[in-house]
Amino acid sequence: MQPSAKKTSSRSANAERKNVTGRPAVQGLLARADVRINGDRPWDIQVHYRDLYQRVLAGWSLAFGEAYMEGWWDCAALDECVHRLMAARLHEEVRSWHVAWNVVKAKLMNLQGRSRAHQVGEHHYDRGNDLFEAMLDVHMVYSCGYWRRAETLDEAQTAKLDLICRKIGVEPGDRVLDVGCGWGGFLQFVAEEYGARGVGVTVSEEQARLARARCEGMPVEIRLEDYRDLQGESFDHVVSVGMFEHVGPKNYETFFDVVRRCLKPGGLFLLETIGNESTSVTTDPWIDKYIFPNGTIPSVVQLAEALGERFVIEDWHNFGPDYDRTLMAWYRRFVDRWEALKGRYDERFYRMWTFYLLSCAGSFRARHNQNWQLVLSPGGVGGDYRSVR
Template sequence: MLGKRLVYSCGYWAEADKLDDAQAAKLDLVCRKLLLKPGQRVLDIGCGWGEALKYAAEHYGVSGVGITVSEQQAEFARELCKGLPIEIRLQDYHDVDETFDAVYSIGMFEHVGGKNYRAYFETVRRCLKEGGLSLLHCIGSNGTPAQPDPWIEKYIFPNSMIPAASQVAQALEGLFVVEDWHNFGTDYDRTLTAWRANFDTAWPELSQRYDERFRRMWHYYLAASAAVFRSRRDQLWQLVLSPNGVPGGLRVPR
């Protein structure tokens, strides 16, 4: 479903026509926004299956640490990144206590929860060198959500929460300068539509392991999510943050 890169987050379709190209463009956009250079060391909070770190190491010459709380993802990411200067840890982000040239997270903040937003940014600030940059890639809402969607909460993402801009701004206040706040939420419509097409194409094989109820549930999840972004109720944000402001300002790539 996710394409050749196991990236379970929004692709960047500005110049892409295919899902795999959009995901590669998103990973490259993250690296360019962080101004990554050979020899730097980066931290990926919630590294998933390791594709972002692999891309950064192969294309920008960095080393890195990826942390996750999933044993299965950690095992897969270690195998994927074998031979590269990357360490994958089974670790809670609160427990990281070392500094990096860049810190980022892609599609992880939606699982932090409102009461933990401040602690998240405090951790990032502690782990980021004074001249470093941080990038936050996450879904955002036009209004402060009272409760997560009950259906999504039950069947897809238990304990998830989509932040409002006001919540994010308050949580990072006094810790970072917001160098850039980029919204390309409509690209999630295209990403989810591509995932749904891949899912439908693969269904003859998947049907050997999953029943019709699952097919209907998953199809509904992908279609409803695409509609949420198409309606512009939810957004996809990338924030670029610096501890004290980049001298002279930062012209952030697009």
């Protein structure tokens, strides 16, 4: 049985009867997204604690997410609720001091510098391999699937891995570098399906441990290493899938310099990253605190400026709507396997992870975020690069 918030019917009734402080303001904002308080539609929010309104007005997105984690409110279709809030662009109006403080920190500090590089690995990816094994596909790909002809998560992620190989032209015997290799799924795929060799780097000890086990006996090397430490090696191709969100704007140029240094003449680099519709140096405060510390989603402008004269953009492919479907598939698998997981994770974690997956699905559904694959070459492909879809 799935855990649920403790309901206090008397408090709910109280909140309905009285003119609770802050409720009119919150209700007015929600109405613009066609979301009602204690309404009867799946995307309406059900409020269990009357103090929710003041809490949200004081802390906005961070308070909204934390209140959900603590059972102060519920929603039968949280993904659709967030989709409506984002589509109404309420996120552009409701800013808290947390956002301002994060901007100040990002401008004054290098939040993704060497000394902090392992924080996201320890906080997020080292939570437990059992969680990700339960939620992800057979290849353990923790990024957007490619659903063009797929019906299942396994099919979508297999199609995405094959799409990457075809875009950069992997051949038998090629040596491929995966920057931010996760649990080794891509390198395992290129070894088994394309006869290539690979090196993967990650800042997560748990990822490295499991990736080595999954790639045992294959021509694949997994390293616990920061990308900035890559020195003195060259590769036929380089890929980085779902890792660039942890690089940070102050390090974009360094990242591309490292990749170019590692790439043989004539080789191709495929970068896959979530994309932001606007330019920012920070991320959502709730996501920063509970899911991906120090993360930043790049914009088109930030990528173009960092690429500069380092790479020619041979192809730019956006399949952002596929991330909505991917996140919903992860959520269903997480819920289906919760009985096996809850011995290690409590109800608060369940609600946190639910809010993470479903709110992100809503954001992609509203097209606030995109998913980009860029094919990049150091000096331009001779002749004509044929885009692969």
